[in-house]
Amino acid sequence: MNDDDILSALEAALEREPRAAPLWLLYGELAARAGRTDEALAALRTAHEDAACRERAARRIVPLLRAKGQLAEALIRIEALLAQSQSDGALHAEHARVLRARGADEEAARAAARARALGVDPEAEAVPAGRSADSAPKPDPVPPAPAAAASVNESTEPADWAQQFDWSGLVTTFADVAGLDDVKRQIRLKIIAPFQDPAVFRAFGRSGGGGILLYGPPGCGKTFIARAVAGECKARFVAVGIHEIVDKFWGESEKLVHALFEDARRRAPTVLFFDEFDALGGGRGRVESQFWKTLVDQLLQEMDGVQGKNEGVLLFAATNMPWNVDAAFRRPGRFDRVLFVPPPDESARLGILRARASKLPGGDKLDLAKVVKATPLFTGADLVALCDRAAERALEESLAGGKVQPVTTKDLLEAAKAMRSSAEEWLATARNHARYANESGQYDELAEFLKRHKRL
Numbered sequence: 001m002n003d004d005d006i007l008s009a010l011e012a013a014l015e016r017e018p019r020a021a022p023l024w025l026l027y028g029e030l031a032a033r034a035g036r037t038d039e040a041l042a043a044l045r046t047a048h049e050d051a052a053c054r055e056r057a058a059r060r061i062v063p064l065l066r067a068k069g070q071l072a073e074a075l076i077r078i079e080a081l082l083a084q085s086q087s088d089g090a091l092h093a094e095h096a097r098v099l100r101a102r103g104a105d106e107e108a109a110r111a112a113a114r115a116r117a118l119g120v121d122p123e124a125e126a127v128p129a130g131r132s133a134d135s136a137p138k139p140d141p142v143p144p145a146p147a148a149a150a151s152v153n154e155s156t157e158p159a160d161w162a163q164q165f166d167w168s169g170l171v172t173t174f175a176d177v178a179g180l181d182d183v184k185r186q187i188r189l190k191i192i193a194p195f196q197d198p199a200v201f202r203a204f205g206r207s208g209g210g211g212i213l214l215y216g217p218p219g220c221g222k223t224f225i226a227r228a229v230a231g232e233c234k235a236r237f238v239a240v241g242i243h244e245i246v247d248k249f250w251g252e253s254e255k256l257v258h259a260l261f262e263d264a265r266r267r268a269p270t271v272l273f274f275d276e277f278d279a280l281g282g283g284r285g286r287v288e289s290q291f292w293k294t295l296v297d298q299l300l301q302e303m304d305g306v307q308g309k310n311e312g313v314l315l316f317a318a319t320n321m322p323w324n325v326d327a328a329f330r331r332p333g334r335f336d337r338v339l340f341v342p343p344p345d346e347s348a349r350l351g352i353l354r355a356r357a358s359k360l361p362g363g364d365k366l367d368l369a370k371v372v373k374a375t376p377l378f379t380g381a382d383l384v385a386l387c388d389r390a391a392e393r394a395l396e397e398s399l400a401g402g403k404v405q406p407v408t409t410k411d412l413l414e415a416a417k418a419m420r421s422s423a424e425e426w427l428a429t430a431r432n433h434a435r436y437a438n439e440s441g442q443y444d445e446l447a448e449f450l451k452r453h454k455r456l
């Protein structure tokens with residue numbers, strides 16, 4: 001029996017047992033040996049979904065990606081494998097080959113040296129990956145994908161994947177969000193109102209659709225307010241960081257994105273929130289990377305959809321670095337509203353402190369106005385940390401004395417003195433963008449904030 005016969009037999013078996021990951025693995029390995037690279041990749045990716053086959057599948061996937069020139073993904077995968085087994089010479093050898101293919105010759109030489117030190121000859125694999133020395137090039141240039149591969153992927157329950165990002169248990173509403181009145185107003189108009197009264201909006205020729213991109217320094221309530229929108233609309237809250245999508249589901253990221261949207265549509269209303277949205281833009285050699293491109297394309301496709309497809313899906317994204325977000329996401333119907341989430345002003349700081357301090361012993365006797373004056377530009381997260389810090393002193397004394405000691409205004413002021421606003425650094429960076437890269441007025445709100453605080 002030659003490879004093709006075995007492959008046909010496996011194909012038949014897989015049609016009956018489409019969830020048998022070890023069979024997919026075997027199929028992938030044989031297809032790779034027969035030079036049927038695309039089929040091999042599809043099969044190995046399917047095998048990769050199964051925890052028991054994952055590592056072996058990943059090892060087989062890397063040389064195939066390299067052969068196809070998908071070098072960014074190849075690099076991410078091989079580095080992930082290496083992180084788990086540093087003393088595996090074969091992995092270092094493959095690492096060297098991927099690096100060389102990317103033109104990183106020095107790094108490649110170092111990786112090759114590591115492979116040799118571990119007893120593996122990095123030059124040994126002389127034939128191109130995915131094709132064994134004895135198999136002549138196939139006349140069939142576009143091998144048909146295994147028929148069952150698609151059905152396996154569809155039968156994998158996407159809700160299982162999406163489930164882990166569902167945070168609906170923690171109900172928050174706008175009343176919990178201090179300040180940010182302008183942000184709330186715009187979200188009401190753009191997202192909540194069309195959701196609650198679609199007929200009125202249609203009468204004005206407007207569609208709901210599209211999403212909101214929130215940006216600002218860390219810790220000022222971007223995630224918090226997206227969660228509150230879910231509370232306002234009695235919708236589910238599904239939140240996922242782009243890094244999570246990439247790190248936990250590399251190679252499968254675009255499938256996860258599809259699963260998240262499908263789940264959001266099926267169990268609407270859903271607030272679907274993408275955090276760290278800038279991760280899709282800068283970093284990790286994006287330009288040449290098929291890997292990121294596939295993910296971005298998938299997201300765009302899900303967002304655009306056909307009219308009404310995403311009804312009941314309220315879309316949010318957040319970033320600390322809006323200047324790294326791909327302009328393609330800003331087009332109409334996508335994240336066409338970009339809102340600045342600033343550090344809390346005095347009344348918002350008072351609100352945050354009050355909500356937090358009222359839960360502490362002695363909380364009703366605190367002079368919070370004084371604390372507000374002592375915390376210019378502190379973020380919401382800073383204020384929460386400040387209360388915790390102040391409470392620590394009182395807690396220690398309480399434990400020592402065996403009697404509950406109240407937290408005092410002095411505790412809070414001392415904690416404030418020991419801390420710095422964590423927004424400062426962000427504002428310094430943002431200033432340059434507001435000053436030199438605001439041609440289209442996208443940072444007007446930021447610029448105005450900076451002017452008001454004499455930073456521009």
Ligand SMILES: Nc1ncnc2c1ncn2[C@@H]1O[C@H](COP(=O)(O)OP(=O)(O)O)[C@@H](O)[C@H]1O
Pocket residue numbers: 176177178179180217218219220221222223224225318341344348352379380381382384
């Ligand atoms: N405007 C606000 N009102 C109430 N709490 C806030 C506010 N901003 C921040 N916080 C508090 O700080 C924490 C961190 O905020 P978060 O939404 O995670 O910030 P971001 O997403 O902007 O980095 C929140 O969980 C909340 O406890």
Ligand SMILES: [Mg+2]
Pocket residue numbers: 219222223224275318
């Ligand atoms: Mg956040």
